Amino acid sequence: MNIENNFSANLLAWFEKHGRKDLPWQHPRTAYRVWISEIMLQQTQVVTVIPYFERFIKTFPNIETLANAHLDQVLQLWTGLGYYARARNLHQTAQIIVNEFNGIFPDKLEELINLKGIGKSTAGAILALAFNQSQTILDGNVKRVLSRCYIIENSNENELWELAKQLTPIQRTAEYTQAIMDLGATICTRTKPRCLECPQQLICQAHQQGVETCFPIPKQRKALPIKQTQMLMIQNAQQEILLQRRPLKGLWGGLWIFPMCEESVEEWFKEHSEEKIAKKYIFPMFRHTFTHFYLDITPIHILMAKKSQFDLPNSQWFSTEKIEVGLAAPVVKLLQQLTSFQLIGA
Numbered sequence: 001m002n003i004e005n006n007f008s009a010n011l012l013a014w015f016e017k018h019g020r021k022d023l024p025w026q027h028p029r030t031a032y033r034v035w036i037s038e039i040m041l042q043q044t045q046v047v048t049v050i051p052y053f054e055r056f057i058k059t060f061p062n063i064e065t066l067a068n069a070h071l072d073q074v075l076q077l078w079t080g081l082g083y084y085a086r087a088r089n090l091h092q093t094a095q096i097i098v099n100e101f102n103g104i105f106p107d108k109l110e111e112l113i114n115l116k117g118i119g120k121s122t123a124g125a126i127l128a129l130a131f132n133q134s135q136t137i138l139d140g141n142v143k144r145v146l147s148r149c150y151i152i153e154n155s156n157e158n159e160l161w162e163l164a165k166q167l168t169p170i171q172r173t174a175e176y177t178q179a180i181m182d183l184g185a186t187i188c189t190r191t192k193p194r195c196l197e198c199p200q201q202l203i204c205q206a207h208q209q210g211v212e213t214c215f216p217i218p219k220q221r222k223a224l225p226i227k228q229t230q231m232l233m234i235q236n237a238q239q240e241i242l243l244q245r246r247p248l249k250g251l252w253g254g255l256w257i258f259p260m261c262e263e264s265v266e267e268w269f270k271e272h273s274e275e276k277i278a279k280k281y282i283f284p285m286f287r288h289t290f291t292h293f294y295l296d297i298t299p300i301h302i303l304m305a306k307k308s309q310f311d312l313p314n315s316q317w318f319s320t321e322k323i324e325v326g327l328a329a330p331v332v333k334l335l336q337q338l339t340s341f342q343l344i345g346a
């Protein structure tokens with residue numbers, strides 16, 4: 001038996017005893033549910049995903065309900081999970097599957113990778129887990145396991161894909177796929193791999209050489225640029241707050257945020273409203289991290305004497321107790337701060 005066969009045999013034997021078999025998307029394991037879970041699990045841990053998945057499936061139990069939903073409702077259920085392009089892509093892909101595939105989830109790799117938000121690895125996971133096809137996955141967890149077992153630099157994507165393909169068995173692919181994801185998530189973790197509990201310890205080259213955490217070799221990160229903005233938490237006498245919907249493309253696409261301004265608050269008001277500010281309070285600045293830059297946000301709480309008119313596109317007053325739209329993470333944080341400082345209703 002060669003090393004590749006040992007790898008999958010070891011993994012499958014380990015999975016029988018230790019694999020995760022009670023995740024909510026495994027019962028029933030339909031393509032729709034696997035797809036939603038795979039998208040939610042990108043960059044996000046299982047324990048965080050479970051309540052989001054359950055809420056999402058309760059609201060959108062099938063592809064038709066998701067396709068017919070309003071994007072605001074989809075984004076609202078995603079609030080807090082981050083990487084919102086995932087939610088927009090899910091919504092759009094559901095509409096494509098309903099309109100172009102009669103609502104039947106495609107079961108071919110070429111069709112799946114043409115859909116929004118489904119890359120090669122996610123397509124492989126859907127086909128392996130939901131259709132039990134012999135397809136390959138290569139997500140972050142798998143890359144870590146393989147780059148350690150076979151000492152491969154993470155940057156060498158082609159080599160990793162080739163190896164992942166060779167290791168994937170023709171049979172029991174669904175179990176193997178779940179097993180390798182579980183191994184990466186629970187045993188071969190990024191900073192503290194539990195090698196003594198690992199089924200691959202005898203064949204893992206990084207473990208044999210005692211260099212487990214040197215792999216995968218971390219990418220050199222460039223220093224991120226820093227940008228600044230102010231977020232205007234404008235509240236009227238009815239205690240409603242003003243939010244503005246972001247364009248679908250770009251930063252926080254489709255989400256609702258507090259109006260942002262780079263100029264002075266007084267200048268911004270001159271441009272957008274004829275009303276006077278009753279009270280102004282500056283909150284401490286905080287930093288929000290995007291993939292490509294940091295955004296230093298200075299929140300300014302502004303009280304208006306009445307329900308003011310604003311000349312601001314895509315804006316609306318919301319009661320703070322009933323906001324049923326998707327909110328950007330800093331807005332969620334600031335709304336909590338506003339409540340806890342008991343400024344709302346003061």
Ligand code: SF4
Nearest residue numbers: 188193195198204207
């Ligand atoms: S032996 Fe250690 S480093 Fe190697 S795959 Fe297992 S947990 Fe990861």
